[in-house]
Amino acid sequence: PVIDAVNRHLEKNKSTLTQTEKYIIADHMRAVAFSITDGVMPSNEGRGYVVKKLIIEMSDILLRANIKKPQVSNFIDVVANIMNKTYPEISKKSSNIKNIIDSVENAYIKVRKEKMPELLKSVKKSLTNSNKLGELFFSFRDTHGLTIDTITEILSTISVDKNILDTAWKQYHVLMEKQKEQSRASSKMTGDVFIESDLDLNVPKTKFLGYEQTSANLTLLKLFKENQEVDFVEKNDKIQIITDQTPFYAESGGQISDTGYFRANDNEIRILNTQKTNDIFIHLGIVEKGTFKKNDSVQGSVDNIRRLSIIRNHTATHLLQAAMREILGTHIAQQGSYVGEDRLRFDFTHPTAVKKDELNQIERKVNDFILACDPIVIKNLSLDEAKKEGALAFFAEKYGDIVRVVVAGNYSKEFCGGTHCQFTGQIGLFKIISESAIAQGIRRIEAVTGTVALEILHQQEDLVEQLAKKMKSSKEEILPKLTLQQKRLKELENQLASQQWQNIQETINNILENKKSIKNIDIISSNFKNLDMNLLRKISDSLKKKSSSSIIILGSHTKDSASLLLAVTDDLIEKGFKANELILEVAPLINGSGGGRPQLACAGSSEPAKI
Incomplete structure (x- = not known):
């Protein structure tokens, strides 16, 4: 059925694949569907890396078949229908699975589009250097994620000596094997104090x-x-x-x-x-x-005071997951956590950033659980019993035949071997301090509890009082006054920019007169002080209107930074001169980096002296 779905998409897009490529997509699709359903999210490490790699390989096969838009997630429904009776969880989570796959595929399509021309240009510069070519293959495979097939496709567009290419691939495999060895070494368990030591631990279990x-x-x-x-x-x-x-x-x-x-x-x-x-x-x-x-x-x-802080944070982590599953959805699954004396961190599956109003709802819900002062009940159950009771498990943990289940009220039930409060009310107070992305489809919330949360609230209150004092206003008047000041500041900035633009317009002709011509291409350049990128764009637009067959390079510097703008006229773009490619050559001269479009590209640096 998956192959039939692939065939329908190929027919719709007037594309073709080999039978092997179709089987690869079918096998990968099943593996991805089951993995994400079980909580293994695409990432750059461990099992998550395998899932990400499978999605990218499917996407790459379709891209090389000239199917430019994301298609992989369209096959999820087929897998869900096939497995609906024996594994209905895929159907229940299909929408979330699609979002996660789309996120990975869109990111890869963007990287592929940007990095393929960059690799081609780099290869052309190193056609006789096999070691350099091998390093390029490794870098674009390992760092940027281009597949071997895509790299091979790029190489097929240019002529590379076979012996040099064979040696380059050998160098690639040497570097890849070295990277794998480093990865294996770093993945060894570091929690064991005496790992790989000769110490005698021949004692009974503690x-x-x-x-x-x-x-x-x-x-x-x-x-x-x-x-x-x-x-x-x-x-x-x-x-x-x-x-x-x-x-x-x-x-x-x-x-x-x-x-x-x-x-x-x-x-x-x-x-x-x-x-x-x-x-x-x-x-x-x-x-x-x-x-x-x-x-x-x-x-x-x-240290009992420290232990109490830790258990407050650990129990709060359970309440946090319960609140998130209630407010954001049951697709929320733990991907990692940190429980310390000063804070807690919870990593979870979610395709997008958690909105501010959602964070507020989650925070309120957790504090509602705390105010309810529900008892924390510990159960030791068989693994099957715990699963039947609906206890949540963290996929990365290994569990024995008998598991410890921590229950709070009728809203939280998790496998857990940690230490906990006796009642939710012992947590005291819960405050979210940040929400961020740590990988595709994986978010992170950091929070504090108890006296640490109270101290943060005191600090925030002190900050508001200091701000009110500086602005000579009450707390309630801070926002209106600040809004008014921002409006006045914006007006002054606009006046300054208008004056700067009037002064610059007088110099446009002088800039054009100082242009240099190389093989019938005009190079127009000028350097300014304290101009922002908007003004540089206006200058560039004005210069383009008065010139043709031109490459325009404008610079601006302040005390601490430097900016470059590079523009190319349309007739030169048709001849192969592209601003987004040229900026990659120019930006390193100021120890900077940049990007953009064929018509216009920008770069920045923290070294103004190099402008």
Whole structure:
């Protein structure tokens, strides 16, 4: 059925594909549909990178068949219909899946359109340098995302020596393999303190007490100093400690670890971090007083004030997801999180920026949950039972046969191994501080709770009071007064621009008289001080009206910046001179960058001396 849908689109667009390419689209489409439905969003890392790559490969096949508009998302309905009985979730989420695919495909089409001419120009400059060609292939594949087929298609338009091309592709594969090795190395788990070490961790699993208590008597089973096991430690030693049991939460699931102290009489170890590997907890700390030896008994005490701040943020993260699913839709799925003592961060699937009024609704809803002071209920269920109850799971986590489910009221139910409040009311206050994009189809909200939220509100109130004092007005009058001042400022700016334009018009003829001609092409250039880009455009338009077969280059500089405008007359565009290509040659001369259209392009730099 997917291939039939592809054939219909090909017939409509009068295009053709090989049978292999059709099968590729069909297979990729199914994989993308299931992945996004399960919460794997297109990104530049891990499984998300694979999904993004599959969408781009489908898009690239259709683009090379001369189908210029986004088409990939049109095949989602076919997959949804096929799988409707056995996997109805695809149909339920089809609209969101289409938006995500369109976002990736539109971005790729834009990059492909911009980067193909740039690659062609770069290749032409390096036709005899195989290493440089290999580096170009790698850069445009890895950094800009052009497919191998597209790069090959570009190469087919020019003549490249076969031996040089073969060597260039070998260089490409060397660079790609090196990049893969670096990626594999960086993807190794960093949460395990002793990863790839020779330390002996042959001890029983640590019993975690932190759900019920924040202090306990512990036995020091193993001591490590400078990655070597030792029998005793003394003041100022930086150490790792394994105990028989612990109230200290080890960093996992996005929640940071507990800190605190181990104490025995007058001896003291400050615990700075807690990690775990294979359910063995490793406490990292520094001896601040006295000495300790293996098998000593100590009192372990978590920094309770810090722990309370962390659990407020963690429980608030659950309430945030519940509020977002209610207000934005059930397509919202967690893609990552950070729970610290000072703030929380929640990454989630959503195709567009969350609007200000939506953020306000979400914030109000979370605070409603807090005011309800609902109990937080912890359940230990089998994995199947938890799923049947509708508990939400984070796709990147691995779960055992028995899972811990955290329930708040009748609105939040999630798999979670973190520490939490006993009642939602303990959070106190919830305040969103930012919303942003971190990848295609993935957004991020950062927020604060409790006294940190209150402090931010105090800071904002102080800022408003200072502003009112500066403007010699009441708080209520700030906005009207500011609006009036902006209006006056705009009027003055317009007057200044008008005066500047009158002065410049008198020099237009002088600029034209100083033009230089090269092979029947006029190069018209001039440099100005403190002119904005709008005025440079007006000057360019005026010069174009009075000239033909011309390339116009105008510069402007201030104390801290430089701007370039490059324009090309229509007759030269027809001969292959394009402003958006020429600016790529000129901009590096001022250590800047830019872009634009064939008729007009701009560039900027922070080095005015180079203008």
